[in-house]
Amino acid sequence: MAGMAYLVVVLLILLLAVNYQNNLAYAVCFTLLSLFVTAILHTYANLSGLKISALSTEPAFSNEIAYFRYQLHSARAMNQLTLGFNNNAQITIDLKKNVEHNIEVPYLCSRRGWQRAELFRIGSLYPLGLFRAWSWLRFDQTVLVYPKPIEGGQLDSFVGRDSRDNMALAKGDEEFEALSPYYPGAAKNSIAWKAYAKGYGLQVKTYQGSASDELWLDWSLWPELSEEQRLSCMCYWSIQLSQNQTHYGLRLPGVTFEPSAGEKHNIKVLEQLALYGIEGC
Amino acid sequence: MSTKTPATLLSIPSKKWLLIMLLVVIAPHVAYIPLWLTSIALCIIGWIGISLFSQRPELPVWGRRLFVVGVIAGVLIYASMSQGLAGLSSLLIAGAILKVLELRTRRDGWVLILVACFIAAVSFLFDQSIVAATYGGVSLMTVFSALTMMHHPNEQRWFTFPLKKSALILLQSMPLMLILFLIFPRISPLWSIQYNNSVAKTGLSDDMEPGNISQLARSDSVAFRVSFSTGVPPASTDRYWRAMTYPIFDGQRWSMAQESIDKGINKRNSEEGKDLVEYQVIAEPSANSWLFALDYPSGVPSREILQFSDGTFQAGSPIYERLFYSAKADLSGAYDGRPLYDRARYLSVPKNGNPATRAMVAKWAATGFSPEQKIAALLQRFNEKFSYTLSPQKLRGDRIDQFLFTTQEGFCEHFSNATAFALRLGGIPTRVVAGYLGGEWNPYEKYMLVRQYEAHAWVEAWLDGKGWVRIDPTAAVAPERVILPFDQLFSDSPEFMSDNAFATYRMQQSLPWLKTWSLRYDALNYNWHRWVLGFHEEQSGLLQDWFGKISILKMLLLLFIPVGVALTVVIWILLRVPSHKINAVDQEVITVSAGLCSVAPLLQREAGETVTSYCQRVARSLPVLRSRLEDWSELYQQIRYVPESHQIEQNTILFLSCSRQLKKDIKRLKKQDFVRGSID
Amino acid sequence: MRDRVEQLVSVISSVxxxxxxxxxxxxxxxxxxxxxxxxxxxxxxKTTLAQTLAHVFGLDYQRVQFTSDMLPADILGGAIFDQQTSSFVYHPGPVFTQLLLADEINRSTPKTQSALLEAMEEGQVSSEGVTRQLPAPFFVIATQNPVSQFGTFPLPESQLDRFLMRISLGYPDPETEKGLLKHGDTRRDIEQLSVCIDSSLLIELQEACSQVVVSDSVLNYVQRLAQFSRDSDDVVLGLSPRxxxxxxxxxxxWAYMSGRDYLMPDDVQKVFGAVVEHRLLLRNESESGSARSILSQVDVLG
Incomplete structure (x- = not known):
């Protein structure tokens, strides 16, 4: 647009020059015209020689923004590069020469599962804004999108026991089963202190509990909800339980994760929820 | 993009630049736009400028609208009343400053930028001097600085960065611009425009009354510039420049006749073509249409110049811009044998008046003088008794009588007036010619500068068998007027040139370098006028000179080859990965290594070899150089590896001289061939 | 002070x-x-050199022979329950010394190795939530067998990085070997060597070394070397900023020892192999002279 308006002004000045036989006005006209051409080169050069490599991405939740990470590098300084996916926020950066720049390009994820990186555009109006140099890029890049965590559904065995101590009790003063290595956040009264005093290090007693007393995120917990809603609720609970360092397991049709705790377990569960029912998992 | 991106807001530095740009671009127009507009512009720019630094309350919307409507109305009224360009520039400027009031988005910035480009171009319609052109370049630079800033909003060096960038882009565009300027065909105006510029009428007037020309002696402004194809000026006695002839005499004043354009004049002697002088004239704007022809014109002048049978040229319309034309002259002024038409007109004199003159002429006739003798008698009379002055006594009544018999002093116009009258009484067809005599030769650019104070009037008499013969009575009175430059002749006369110009003139006379510089400056101006401002006149000739006959194909080649080359160079510069510069001291090492390599290939420095170890290696092979190499590498170390040493400059000098010695030694070694054998 | 360094070098060389x-x-x-x-x-x-160094520097030293059944506590020390006071009492391990001779470090398990390497990096030992400062100066001289030897745990790259230099002695030249055979084992002489430097002088010397000025052109050279190692196709993992x-x-x-108070590329080249070689991960292991090839390919000038 700006470029067209510019050309119109150049044309007007040319008319002025022709009608007044004014060579300096001609000169202005030609200067503007040559500048127009030089600007093409400058804008092109501002993008030419740019190296982009894709970096790993962090999973995101559905309907939230995932960040695809890229590393930019150029042997020349480049200014005002605008990057972004279609219909998503664009980011603008300046590159220094021979410096690696890591950027995160936002992408709004609409549904769970593996989200492939779409075409994304890198462009620049620099230096004069007369032209836009641009390029579409597609990287073989995917990001895992978890279901959107939605608070809902009653987790009977959890709700109603507000304190963590109660929770630990819930796990049962049942029959002692085995010692397992300490994990951060294990309830203090489940630690095998005697073993610790003997110098065996921190270990946790685990008990054989009855199934009904364990926390299970079960597919059949909320028959009233639709599939996606169930997944969302399970996602929510998984995060909640994991924050409380609770042991919980996951039961989906065809998949069962034994109860465990910790961030790794949470991620495993979330992954399973994200990919549930989606081809290739 | 399918979504509409939100409007990009302008950053504060971008706004600053836009305001700077407006100030710079508007400045040359101040003389042509009304004062109230200038003050409003300053107020608005100042107000917005201040509000960039601190938050100011904004004008209420209705107030702003009222203001906008007021300014627009004012400008429209002004534009409709004023003629032509002043109105245009006021409109543009008013538009620009009103846009400043709502300078918010990048789009607003763009509007301002484009208007500024146009304003910058319009300013050249008012002033085309070198200074104006330079200023125009500066304003374009500010325009593009503002544009650069707009598209790089978060640059920290907000002042220097866009300046450098825009200067770079402009510089890179220059080759292309010059090519376009040279090649682009100059079209004649698409529609006629009245170009009513305020050029005061200067120079000769359409009629001659005593006093008219001496008035001109007060002006040192330039009438025209001439260059000669041979590069050599005609002799000072041949520098008669015809502007007009005055055949009609009413007893008081001589005036022009409506001559018809005479196409036949070129038959005069173009086939003989022996002593033709070809010249090119750049006439200054004079608001008159007559032009200057070297006496006596011959052949056809360049297009658009009308030629009259009395040997004068005229432009088609009054000259408001510099006019360029070329013509030829035959200095010998040989008679082409054409008869005199309308003899009566050249003999008509009033019935009465000036009895003494009539008596004198009657006496000549009684003596039986031939026309030549009559002329000689008159000129002799002038030579014996008359004096030449810029400030003669006032004449009343029978002026010619009074001049010839009482005051006996005067200026060229008095002499030619009296001469023409007397000769007409004596039955010789006569006319007065007004023009210029002389000119200052500029040796630097080889052209002649003719100023208003060189205005002159002389007489032409028709002698049967000889045609029109030039009679310059002034030459009879004061031959030095013809030979000497006019300014030397009259530099003591108080009437010569107006007071302030005279002071400058005096200074020039006493300081020769000042004179030289003023000549050089005028030479520059001349070239400027001829090659830039008058380029449309020169273009076709120039292109033909360079490239022969112009065809479409040639034009396209001419356009695309240089443009392609220019663009390739620019893109090469742009895409070049900047490589660091080699330090001068390191460069020495490279040179020495290359020198040693030519002695023996093994002696070349390896990439990973430090200077110290390299020198040790070379010293082992060439023990002759050992001590010098040791000094050399020691100095190198001191310069390159000891930071903050106070002796770096001194050491560098030592190093360079040591290096020079070393290179000499190497050269000597090279001559002694045995070295090569001993190493390889 | 420099003479003392020279003296030191000659004393060590006599062993x-x-x-x-x-x-x-x-x-x-x-x-x-x-x-x-x-x-x-x-x-x-190896051990002779290490012992000699420890001795002539006059540092208080401990020697630990690393074995595969060693635990971190064997080096760092640990809390032992004192029956009398009914509390845990910390028993410092051999690491609390000025110079630790870690013999055959690659014989121990990675766990033990990393325990030591933490101490090297931080100059402190954290145990049972208490951080204990190691004495200053604190050096570790580790010896190791080349990785190809059976029954060893190679140090990972990240941990090799903590050693400033990796040097190897190599076979002696025939002349030296003959002398060696004649004199017998020199290891016995170590105890008789004079101590050349005490720890305060050592700290002074270290201070003097760090005062050596570095010009821009040398910095550029080092930067170019690092960049080259990163860009090189033969190198998987280039030189880190560390x-x-x-x-x-x-x-x-090295520059200080050469009697200069400014740095030259020559110094960089001299130490380059020892400092850099163990930090580079080469694509092709057989290409032994990679450090040398980098040196030969990067221009000193510029």
Whole structure:
């Protein structure tokens, strides 16, 4: 647009020059015209020689923004590069020469599962804004999108026991089963202190509990909800339980994760929820 | 993009630049736009400028609208009343400053930028001097600085960065611009425009009354510039420049006749073509249409110049811009044998008046003088008794009588007036010619500068068998007027040139370098006028000179080859990965290594070899150089590896001289061939 | 002070015969406050060099022979329950010394190795939630067998990085070996060697080394070397910024030992192999001279 308006002004000045036989006005006209051409080169050069490599991405939740990470590098300084996916926020950066720049390009994820990186555009109006140099890029890049965590559904065995101590009790003063290595956040009264005093290090007693007393995120917990809603609720609970360092397991049709705790377990569960029912998992 | 991106807001530095740009671009127009507009512009720019630094309350919307409507109305009224360009520039400027009031988005910035480009171009319609052109370049630079800033909003060096960038882009565009300027065909105006510029009428007037020309002696402004194809000026006695002839005499004043354009004049002697002088004239704007022809014109002048049978040229319309034309002259002024038409007109004199003159002429006739003798008698009379002055006594009544018999002093116009009258009484067809005599030769650019104070009037008499013969009575009175430059002749006369110009003139006379510089400056101006401002006149000739006959194909080649080359160079510069510069001291090492390599290939420095170890290696092979190499590498170390040493400059000098010695030694070694054998 | 360094070098060389270059590197490493890794086949005099260094520097030293059944506590020390006071009492391990001789470090498990390496990096030991400062100066001189030897746990790259230099002695030249055979084992002489430097002088020397000035052109050179190693196709993992920092640190010490108070590319080149080689992960292991090939390909000028 700006470029067209510019050309119109150049044309007007040319008319002025022709009608007044004014060579300096001609000169202005030609200067503007040559500048127009030089600007093409400058804008092109501002993008030419740019190296982009894709970096790993962090999973995101559905309907939230995932960040695809890229590393930019150029042997020349480049200014005002605008990057972004279609219909998503664009980011603008300046590159220094021979410096690696890591950027995160936002992408709004609409549904769970593996989200492939779409075409994304890198462009620049620099230096004069007369032209836009641009390029579409597609990287073989995917990001895992978890279901959107939605608070809902009653987790009977959890709700109603507000304190963590109660929770630990819930796990049962049942029959002692085995010692397992300490994990951060294990309830203090489940630690095998005697073993610790003997110098065996921190270990946790685990008990054989009855199934009904364990926390299970079960597919059949909320028959009233639709599939996606169930997944969302399970996602929510998984995060909640994991924050409380609770042991919980996951039961989906065809998949069962034994109860465990910790961030790794949470991620495993979330992954399973994200990919549930989606081809290739 | 399918979504509409939100409007990009302008950053504060971008706004600053836009305001700077407006100030710079508007400045040359101040003389042509009304004062109230200038003050409003300053107020608005100042107000917005201040509000960039601190938050100011904004004008209420209705107030702003009222203001906008007021300014627009004012400008429209002004534009409709004023003629032509002043109105245009006021409109543009008013538009620009009103846009400043709502300078918010990048789009607003763009509007301002484009208007500024146009304003910058319009300013050249008012002033085309070198200074104006330079200023125009500066304003374009500010325009593009503002544009650069707009598209790089978060640059920290907000002042220097866009300046450098825009200067770079402009510089890179220059080759292309010059090519376009040279090649682009100059079209004649698409529609006629009245170009009513305020050029005061200067120079000769359409009629001659005593006093008219001496008035001109007060002006040192330039009438025209001439260059000669041979590069050599005609002799000072041949520098008669015809502007007009005055055949009609009413007893008081001589005036022009409506001559018809005479196409036949070129038959005069173009086939003989022996002593033709070809010249090119750049006439200054004079608001008159007559032009200057070297006496006596011959052949056809360049297009658009009308030629009259009395040997004068005229432009088609009054000259408001510099006019360029070329013509030829035959200095010998040989008679082409054409008869005199309308003899009566050249003999008509009033019935009465000036009895003494009539008596004198009657006496000549009684003596039986031939026309030549009559002329000689008159000129002799002038030579014996008359004096030449810029400030003669006032004449009343029978002026010619009074001049010839009482005051006996005067200026060229008095002499030619009296001469023409007397000769007409004596039955010789006569006319007065007004023009210029002389000119200052500029040796630097080889052209002649003719100023208003060189205005002159002389007489032409028709002698049967000889045609029109030039009679310059002034030459009879004061031959030095013809030979000497006019300014030397009259530099003591108080009437010569107006007071302030005279002071400058005096200074020039006493300081020769000042004179030289003023000549050089005028030479520059001349070239400027001829090659830039008058380029449309020169273009076709120039292109033909360079490239022969112009065809479409040639034009396209001419356009695309240089443009392609220019663009390739620019893109090469742009895409070049900047490589660091080699330090001068390191460069020495490279040179020495290359020198040693030519002695023996093994002696070349390896990439990973430090200077110290390299020198040790070379010293082992060439023990002759050992001590010098040791000094050399020691100095190198001191310069390159000891930071903050106070002796770096001194050491560098030592190093360079040591290096020079070393290179000499190497050269000597090279001559002694045995070295090569001993190493390889 | 420099004479003392020279003296030191000559004293060590009287025990470690014919290896002055390596000895100088080892001393430079100590002056640059760096830990030293000596890598060679068994019986090449690694331990002799380490012991000699420890002795002549007059440092208080401990020697630990690493074995595969060693635990971190064997080095760092640990809390022992005191029956009388009914509380845990911390028993410092051998690491609490000025110079730790970690013999055959690659014989121990990675767990133990990393325990030591933490101490090297931080200069402190954290145990049972209490952080204990190690004495200053604190050096680790580790020896190791080349990785190809059976029953060893190679140090990972990240941990190799903590050693300022890795040097190897190599076989002695025939002349030296003959002398060696004639004199018998020199290891017995170590105890008789005079102590040349005390720890306060050592700290002074270290300070002096760090005062060596570095000009821009040398910095550029080091930067170019690092960049080249990163860009090179033969190198999987180039020189880290810590690596180039170590390079300058070591080169400064070398420059100081060479009697200069400014750094030259020559110094950088001298220490380059020892500092850089163990930090690079080469694509092709057989290409032994990679450090040398980098040196030969990067222009000193510029």
């Amino acid at each position: 470690v015969l014919g290896k002055e270059e390596v000895v100088r590197l080892a001393v430079a490493c100590m002056l640059a406050r760096g830990h030293l890794l000596i890598e060679d086949l068994p019986g090449m005099g 690596g180039s920092l170590a390079l300058i640190q070591a080169a400064k010490a």
